[in-house]
Amino acid sequence: MGIFDNVLKGGETLFRDSVALDYDFIPKLVPYREKQQRYIANCISPLFSNRNGKNVLVHGPPGVGKTVAIKHVLKEIEEKTDDILPIYINCWEKNTSFKIIIGICEQLEYKFTHNKKTEELFAVIESILNKKSAVFVFDEIDKIEDHDFLYLILEKIYRRSIILISNYKEWIVSLDERIKSRMLPEMLEFQKYNEVEIKGILRGRIEYAFVQNAFMDDAIDLAAKKAAEIEDVRTGLYILRESGNIAEEKSSKKITFEHVKIAIQKLDDFSIKKKDELSTDERLILKIIKENSSKKIGNLFEIYQKNGGIGVYKTFQRRIKSLEKSKFISVKKVGGGLEGNTTLVTASKTKKLSEF
Numbered sequence: 414m415g416i417f418d419n420v421l422k423g424g425e426t427l428f429r430d431s432v433a434l435d436y437d438f439i440p441k442l443v444p445y446r447e448k449q450q451r452y453i454a455n456c457i458s459p460l461f462s463n464r465n466g467k468n469v470l471v472h473g474p475p476g477v478g479k480t481v482a483i484k485h486v487l488k489e490i491e492e493k494t495d496d497i498l499p500i501y502i503n504c505w506e507k508n509t510s511f512k513i514i515i516g517i518c519e520q521l522e523y524k525f526t527h528n529k530k531t532e533e534l535f536a537v538i539e540s541i542l543n544k545k546s547a548v549f550v551f552d553e554i555d556k557i558e559d560h561d562f563l564y565l566i567l568e569k570i571y572r573r574s575i576i577l578i579s580n581y582k583e584w585i586v587s588l589d590e591r592i593k594s595r596m597l598p599e600m601l602e603f604q605k606y607n608e609v610e611i612k613g614i615l616r617g618r619i620e621y622a623f624v625q626n627a628f629m630d631d632a633i634d635l636a637a638k639k640a641a642e643i644e645d646v647r648t649g650l651y652i653l654r655e656s657g658n659i660a661e662e663k664s665s666k667k668i669t670f671e672h673v674k675i676a677i678q679k680l681d682d683f684s685i686k687k688k689d690e691l692s693t694d695e696r697l698i699l700k701i702i703k704e705n706s707s708k709k710i711g712n713l714f715e716i717y718q719k720n721g722g723i724g725v726y727k728t729f730q731r732r733i734k735s736l737e738k739s740k741f742i743s744v745k746k747v748g749g750g751l752e753g754n755t756t757l758v759t760a761s762k763t764k765k766l767s768e769f
Contacts, residue, residue, distance in 0.1 A: 426624075427657050427668060433621030434654045436476075436647050439484050444617060445610045446482040452601055453486050457574045460497050460546040466574030468596045470554075472582040473603030476645030479578050480552055482603070490548060498542060501550045510562040513551075514538065531561075539569045546572035555584040556692055560592055567595045580735075583728075605644050612637035615649050623657060623668070632656065632673045639677050643738070652676045691736075694724060698732050702742055703760040710744075710756040733758060 432438055443450065449471075456467035471479050487499035500520050507516045514534045518526050521541050526534060547570060551557070554577040566573060575596065585598065606614065615637055619628050636656065640649030655676035660668040691699065701716050702708075714722075714729050724732065736742045745757045 425666075427627045427661055427666070428622060429624050430622055431654065431657075433618050434650045436650055437481070437484070438618075438621075439481060439488060440617060440621065442617075443478060443482045443485045444613055445606065446478050446603070449601060449603060450482050450486055453483060453576065454489075456576075456599065457486070457490070457497075457548055460548070460572055460574060461494070463546065463572060465572055466546075466548070468575040468598045469577070469601050470582070470585055470598045471576060471578045471601045471603065472580065472584075474605060474644065475580055476647045477603045477605055478646065479603045483550055483552075483576060483578065487548065487550065495545075497546045497548060499548045499550070501552065504551055504553045504556045508556050509558050510560075510565075513557075513562045514565075535565050535569065542573070543569075543571050548574045548576065550576045550578065552578045553580075555579045555581055558693075560589050563592050563596070564589070567592065606641070606646060608637055608641035611640045611646060611649055614646055615640070615653060618650060619653065622653065627657070627660075627666075628653075628668045629670060631670045632668050635670055635673045635677070639680070645738075648680065652680065655679060691741075694722065695732055695736060697722060698729070699736060699741055699760070702736075702758055706760045707757055710758055713758055 433440075453469065453471075456469050458466070460466045471483065473479055484501065487501060490497050490499050498521070500517055502513050502516050504513070507513045511531050514531055515526055517538050518524075518534055521538065523537055523541070549566060563575070566575060575598075577598065582600070582602070585593070585600075588596075612633065615633060619633065636649055636652040639652060640646060652673060656668050656672045659672045659675050663672070665672070697720065698713075698717060701713055701720060705713060705716060710730070710733060714726055717724075717729060722729070733742070733744065737744045740761055743759045743761055745759070747755050747757055
């Protein structure tokens with residue numbers, strides 16, 4: 414028996430377009446986020462009349478469609494007019510004002526950036542954008558190291574809307590007062606998807622990604638239930654992709670409940686985020702936990718403060734919960750003893766979901 418005897422015959426595959434399982438894939442419609450998209454559109458709409466738009470801080474937990482929904486709005490702007498330039502910057506990748514300004518130059522197709530200072534480059538941006546209007550989107554804004562670029566945009570660009578995306582509503586408190594008073598951002602919350610909504614999203618992606626009727630209904634139900642439990646659509650997309658791979662490995666023409674079950678078991682060995690996607694504060698906390706694994710949370714907080722951590726205890730607890738959810742650490746509550754109930758925090762030895 415040959416090693417390829419069990420593969421699907423004649424180039425058969427269960428996948429139609431696996432790109433649709435990437436989290437950044439933008440479907441024609443973004444389900445369950447119509448209200449938020451209309452809100453963003455209303456903030457941007459004055460630009461169509463050559464007036465300044467509103468600024469917005471979009472916040473909500475990871476995996477609730479913030480980025481996808483806003484990229485969909487930017488795509489519609491591109492299709493509707495050439496007079497409004499949409500600019501999207503991911504602050505994971507570009508976390509300083511200089512890097513962001515270089516990124517804006519790249520999107521404006523200005524290539525002569527070598528050996529130029531920040532002020533020179535922004536003068537070029539100003540000369541281009543002030544002939545039109547602009548929508549700036551700064552994703553994962555809480556990863557930024559300085560705010561100078563925001564001040565320049567607010568002072569120098571005539572007609573613009575600024576959209577900031579963060580997992581943390583409280584990030585706005587850290588913003589320089591001179592910028593905050595000029596920006597006066599509106600607040601827009603993206604709440605967690607419920608299980609019914611997650612199932613609807615997964616069904617929509619399945620229509621794009623797989624051949625017709627490839628997924629059994631109970632298999633979709635199980636994938637949606639697990640994603641709802643973890644409260645992250647990205648988990649559901651990983652399960653869909655991995656279930657399809659498992660089904661093909663078994664030469665099955667259907668993706669079944671059992672295939673999804675195996676994919677979920679594999680999920681336990683992976684973290685949801687990449688390490689370089691963590692905020693500076695989260696990376697500091699993770700480093701401390703790795704060096705002091707299985708210690709009490711109170712002791713870890715003391716070490717965190719001695720190492721320059723500036724967050725209060727509630728913020729520290731929230732970071733711990735986020736790291737646990739992403740499977741970088743495990744948390745165990747222990748009862749009894751002289752101090753009563755306590756929490757032990759241990760570093761995990763997990764891999765990463767490379768798809769996200």
